[in-house]
Amino acid sequence: xxxxxxxxxxxxxxxxxxxxxxxxxxxxxxxxxxxxxxxxxxxxxxxxxxxxxxxxxxxxxxxxxxxxxxxxxxxxxxxxxxxxxxxxxxxxxxxxxxxxxxxxxxxxxxxxxxxxxxxxxxxxxxxxxxxxxxxxxxxxxxxxxxxxxxxxxxxxxxxxxxxxxxxxxxxxxxxxxxxxxxxxxxxxxxxxxxxxxxxxxxxxxxxxxxxxxxxxxxxxxxxxxxxxxxxxxxxxxxxxxxxxxxxxxxxxxxxxxxxxxxxxxxxxxxxxxxxxxxxxxxxxx
Amino acid sequence: xxxxxxxxxxxxxxxxxxxxxxxxxxxxxxxxxxxxxxxxxxxxxxxxxxxxxxxxxxxxxxxxxxxxxxxxxxxxxxxxxxxxxxxxxxxxxxxxxxxxxxxxxxxxxxxxxxxxxxxxxxxxxxxxxxxxxxxxxxxxxxxxxxxxxxxxxxxxxxxxxxxxxxxxxxxxxxxxxxxxxxxxxxxxxxxxxxxxxxxxxxxxxxxxxxxxxxxxxxxxxxxxxxxxxxxxxxxxxxxxxxxxxxxxxxxxxxxxxxxxxxxxxxxxxxxxxxxx
Numbered sequence: 216x217x218x219x220x221x222x223x224x225x226x227x228x229x230x231x232x233x234x235x236x237x238x239x240x241x242x243x244x245x246x247x248x249x250x251x252x253x254x255x256x257x258x259x260x261x262x263x264x265x266x267x268x269x270x271x272x273x274x275x276x277x278x279x280x281x282x283x284x285x286x287x288x289x290x291x292x293x294x295x296x297x298x299x300x301x302x303x304x305x306x307x308x309x310x311x312x313x314x315x316x317x318x319x320x321x322x323x324x325x326x327x328x329x330x331x332x333x334x335x336x337x338x339x340x341x342x343x344x345x346x347x348x349x350x351x352x353x354x355x356x357x358x359x360x361x362x363x364x365x366x367x368x369x370x371x372x373x374x375x376x377x378x379x380x381x382x383x384x385x386x387x388x389x390x391x392x393x394x395x396x397x398x399x400x401x402x403x404x405x406x407x408x409x410x411x412x413x414x415x416x417x418x419x420x421x422x423x424x425x426x427x428x429x430x431x432x433x434x435x436x437x438x439x440x441x442x443x444x445x446x447x448x449x450x451x452x453x454x455x456x457x458x459x460x461x462x463x464x465x466x467x468x469x470x471x472x473x474x475x476x477x478x479x480x481x482x483x484x485x486x487x488x489x490x491x492x493x494x495x496x497x498x499x500x
Numbered sequence: 501x502x503x504x505x506x507x508x509x510x511x512x513x514x515x516x517x518x519x520x521x522x523x524x525x526x527x528x529x530x531x532x533x534x535x536x537x538x539x540x541x542x543x544x545x546x547x548x549x550x551x552x553x554x555x556x557x558x559x560x561x562x563x564x565x566x567x568x569x570x571x572x573x574x575x576x577x578x579x580x581x582x583x584x585x586x587x588x589x590x591x592x593x594x595x596x597x598x599x600x601x602x603x604x605x606x607x608x609x610x611x612x613x614x615x616x617x618x619x620x621x622x623x624x625x626x627x628x629x630x631x632x633x634x635x636x637x638x639x640x641x642x643x644x645x646x647x648x649x650x651x652x653x654x655x656x657x658x659x660x661x662x663x664x665x666x667x668x669x670x671x672x673x674x675x676x677x678x679x680x681x682x683x684x685x686x687x688x689x690x691x692x693x694x695x696x697x698x699x700x701x702x703x704x705x706x707x708x709x710x711x712x713x714x715x716x717x718x719x720x721x722x723x724x725x726x727x728x729x730x731x732x733x734x735x736x737x738x739x740x741x742x743x744x745x746x747x748x749x750x751x752x753x754x755x756x757x758x759x760x761x762x763x764x765x766x767x768x769x770x771x772x773x774x775x776x
């Protein structure tokens with residue numbers, strides 16, 4: 216076999232390997248989603264969405280869980296987005312580049328990879344105990360904000376970095392201040408990337424279980440949270456709690472809960488993908 | 501090294517009356533005295549002193565890396581964003597030190613417009629591009645903006661080509677049109693100095709000649725400094741030419757003189773293509 220044929224065979228081999236690997240992933244996911252749908256789809260109805268948790272599986276619902284998740288989503292967004300985007304802008308555009316900046320950059324990137332339970336313990340110590348927020352929504356949102364801040368900061372920096380410096384120079388050259396350049400040129404161009412990063416980060420936040428368990432979110436909360444200081448539960452905790460019960464009826468409940476959680480996550484990811492697509496179409500240099 | 505005080509020495513060309521006023525410093529629009537520039541420890545501009553007369557075109561030539569772009573960017577302080585940048589010496593516009601503590605760099609850049617090597621219109625409409633400089637100054641009145649946009653586009657010889665498409669994306673224009681749009685954008689804030697950093701190097705010959713014609717026109721109202729790699733271009737558009745080499749100003753002379761009988765041997769070697 217000469218080398219040309221060998222290279223062609225290798226090329227084909229790699230192609231099939233790629234198809235095979237992709238197929239495995241899709242196949243497993245399909246089985247998982249399929250079995251969840253079979254188990255849980257029949258359980259989802261209006262009552263399931265609007266009932267409080269209960270000791271009886273048939274009467275139990277996810278009202279406190281999804282409202283808790285919603286609360287947490289918005290509180291986390293309110294805390295993490297301004298801080299994360301502002302920090303990203305500062306580090307990328309204003310801060311002096313030096314040894315300290317490099318150190319910060321490495322640390323932030325590393326923080327994005329720290330296991331979430333560690334953030335939970337940090338949140339427990341700082342927000343729950345030191346700041347006396349207790350096992351409240353606010354403490355949960357603060358903790359999840361810490362968790363996703365590195366993701367938002369990195370996404371913001373990368374998006375800003377992708378804006379051609381010629382555009383910034385043109386703006387500065389016209390007598391624009393740094394903030395005017397940011398506001399009128401850089402942020403509109405980087406907005407798609409930033410928004411995508413934010414949504415992906417938030418969708419991660421609402422799927423997190425470990426940190427909210429650590430700070431003391433409860434599995435059984437018999438009321439809908441009315442203020443950020445209330446105790447709460449979230450969908451992943453509710454699901455986790457149900458799956459650990461021996462009664463099969465609760466497993467069905469868990470499957471139904473998973474469908475809702477997945478639907479929300481897919482929806483958020485879909486929005487992120489759409490934003491990225493739309494922005495890419497609108498800005499080309 | 502010979503550092504020319506050209507205004508005092510070369511006043512032969514009748515086309516430049518300002519040169520005759522060499523004894524009066526106020527006739528000089530731009531002036532530098534013993535300027536050194538460093539990037540970190542590296543000296544990139546070495547003791548350059550020169551004066552540029554009002555409403556003339558001055559070309560900076562020299563091989564890549566000779567510091568001509570860095571030197572050009574001193575006049576609107578575009579080097580300020582480079583963290584390792586530092587400078588010594590005086591840089592004056594209308595006899596005012598532009599690096600003095602009280603100078604607001606945004607105000608300076610309204611007075612000193614810049615056109616870059618690669619056409620860099622904003623990803624916005626033609627109208628928005630030209631109106632940008634006025635809008636960031638807080639001017640919102642539609643009639644004022646409309647007038648300024650039209651006047652600037654006319655000055656940049658682009659009005660007739662785009663008058664019906666002002667809301668079209670600037671990115672849809674050809675390269676040459678984009679560059680003239682960038683010139684219009686710079687003119688809209690009514691600067692008195694126009695810095696051009698190889699404005700035609702990314703353009704085809706026809707677009708280039710349009711830019712050169714435009715420079716001829718604009719000379720009557722603006723003090724223009726142009727960096728160019730193209731020596732024919734320097735010869736065609738400029739009144740005076742400065743030859744830089746390794747961060748030093750080797751020769752600064754009337755363009756005609758510099759290209760026909762340069763005072764300095766190194767200049768001669770460069771313009772005849774013996775190095776660079």
